[in-house]
Amino acid sequence: xxxxxxxxxxxxxxxxxxxxxxxxxxxxxxxxxxxxxxxxxxxxxxxxxxxxxxxxxxxxxxxxxxxxxxxxxxxxxxxxxxxxxxxxxxxxxxxxxxxxxxxxxxxxxxxxxxxxxxxxxxxxxxxxxxxxxxxxxxxxxxxxxxxxxxxxxxxxxxxxxxxxxxxxxxxxxxxxxxxxxxxxxxxxxxxxxxxxxxxxxxxxxxxxxxxxxxxxxxxxxxxxxxxxxxxxxxxxx
Numbered sequence: 044x045x046x047x048x049x050x051x052x053x054x055x056x057x058x059x060x061x062x063x064x065x066x067x068x069x070x071x072x073x074x075x076x077x078x079x080x081x082x083x084x085x086x087x088x089x090x091x092x093x094x095x096x097x098x099x100x101x102x103x104x105x106x107x108x109x110x111x112x113x114x115x116x117x118x119x120x121x122x123x124x125x126x127x128x129x130x131x132x133x134x135x136x137x138x139x140x141x142x143x144x145x146x147x148x149x150x151x152x153x154x155x156x157x158x159x160x161x162x163x164x165x166x167x168x169x170x171x172x173x174x175x176x177x178x179x180x181x182x183x184x185x186x187x188x189x190x191x192x193x194x195x196x197x198x199x200x201x202x203x204x205x206x207x208x209x210x211x212x213x214x215x216x217x218x219x220x221x222x223x224x225x226x227x228x229x230x231x232x233x234x235x236x237x238x239x240x241x242x243x244x245x246x247x248x249x250x251x252x253x254x255x256x257x258x259x260x261x262x263x264x265x266x267x268x269x270x271x272x273x274x275x276x277x278x279x280x
Contacts, residue, residue, distance in 0.1 A: 084122045086112045091129040096180050100130065100188035127194045130184065137165070138202055142209055154210050155269050158230040163262030166237035170255030175245050182242035203231045229269045237262050 090111035094103040105126060109116045123129050141161055148157035169178050185191045207227035210216070216223050237258055244254050 087119055087122055095184045100184055100191055131194055138205055154226050159266040159269055162234045163266055167255050167259040169241040170258055172251050175250040178245045182246055199231050199235055203227045233265045
């Protein structure tokens with residue numbers, strides 16, 4: 044079902060004894076309100092995506108997004124307090140998934156290996172044909188807006204802080220110890236590099252298995268450097 048389309052009608056059921064029309068509304072009301080709220084939110088996101096793709100993030104106002112979505116400006120801000128939220132989620136799903144990959148790693152596996160492997164697999168998925176259009180659209184919108192570029196760096200910084208905090212907690216690191224931060228920065232650096240590579244390739248028309256394979260190979264090479272050290276890399280001859 045596409046965003047903004049009507050929700051399917053509920054299957055009629057026998058009304059419980061002792062409940063009238065008002066009781067039935069009370070039972071179904073919250074669910075219906077939530078569906079309508081989600082549909083309104085999806086309509087706003089779709090409208091914003093269309094306008095950003097047409098004219099760029101910075102050139103589009105919240106009023107225009109509201110008009111395209113068929114709502115008032117206040118409704119947009121109720122769902123998205125800041126305009127950047129229409130592009131970036133406040134709490135990216137990647138955060139929880141990355142931290143879970145680290146928490147759930149088997150005995151003997153390093154943080155870098157677990158988190159890095161997760162990142163490489165996730166980024167390799169950007170080569171899927173169904174992902175290409177979205178990756179290309181996001182690349183154009185983000186690269187066309189200084190505001191979004193700053194916000195994306197902030198999000199990567201927040202992910203780095205969260206991962207470093209988990210590593211420090213797990214290893215009972217002393218305050219000021221650098222190892223948790225170095226591990227976290229290396230993994231999120233790999234993530235950022237692969238993300239930009241995926242955007243470059245998709246904008247150049249490379250998608251599908253070829254892109255997935257390239258992202259996987261380059262990601263594994265980068266991960267190997269992180270795991271086994273950079274001491275021998277780029278020595279001056």
